[in-house]
């Protein structure tokens with residue numbers, strides 16, 4: 001049976017401080033105005049000027065030849081696999097990768113590929129680990145087609161891959177004849193945190209995408225970038241999967257607005273994450289992972305309360321976090337102010353400190 005997220009108890013108050021996910025932001029007034037003013041056409045027919053504007057901007061930002069607008073980040077990952085791989089191929093990725101654990105088995109179901117899961121600290125792996133995973137090209141081994149990295153690594157704690165480490169794993173993959181794909185769901189968080197432009201982060205990658213529904217605050221949309229040939233092939237899969245849209249410019253305008261107005265402010269989210277982490281680390285028994293970006297992961301069991309209990313109690317105070325396999329994730333975004341972080345921290349302190 002498929003797990004449906006549990007509803008909050010009937011007596012739970014409305015959520016006042018939403019630290020559950022950076023996907024739950026609401027469009028700002030400025031973004032809505034940009035959407036209202038968008039010029040639109042038939043995207044499926046290559047005729048929507050606002051989609052073209054977004055794709056041109058994204059191809060330039062990522063340093064790639066072309067780009068395609070898609071409804072979601074998951075579709076970007078799935079289409080990249082469909083284009084880069086054939087059935088029977090193997091993808092090398094981290095064991096916590098979104099493509100492995102959170103896309104409903106799409107890569108196996110729709111492309112018949114297997115994923116070799118690498119170990120590594122904070123959702124990242126080393127060039128040595130990639131080298132060790134490269135199989136001899138015999139008729140016994142699965143053909144290895146693609147190396148995939150997540151920048152930032154979500155379950156790795158929003159960790160930022162250092163540029164040198166990206167270059168090093170890409171070099172090993174290239175040497176072994178693999179294509180390279182970057183899941184850039186939160187790429188702009190990495191760029192802002194490291195002070196490195198997106199085109200440099202993505203330089204060694206054949207394909208890369210950015211999600212507009214994470215810290216950038218748009219209601220939907222992601223853009224997949226690559227060579228002209230890659231994007232041409234991606235368009236065929238977009239059509240096959242039902243991802244071709246009509247007056248999508250309304251949504252593309254929100255994405256363009258977010259690129260113009262919501263990138264630099266990601267630094268505020270990172271500062272809020274550091275503030276929450278610093279406060280939590282003062283509480284005896286709480287183990288906090290040092291945040292690189294907007295995600296704060298911590299473990300409350302040492303303070304005598306399980307993650308599930310902790311999040312349920314916070315929810316009854318109108319504060320929402322997520323509990324992921326024992327770890328708590330608190331996520332900073334557009335709708336979380338510095339004052340809200342203070343208030344959330346105070347509530348957490350009360351729950352976690354001995355009476």
Ligand SMILES: Cc1ncc(COP(=O)(O)O)c(C=O)c1O
Nearest residue numbers: 072073074098150154183185211
């Ligand atoms: C690292 C990563 N990749 C991919 C996705 C999928 O993005 P979407 O929800 O837009 O399909 C997510 C969503 O949380 C993510 O965190």
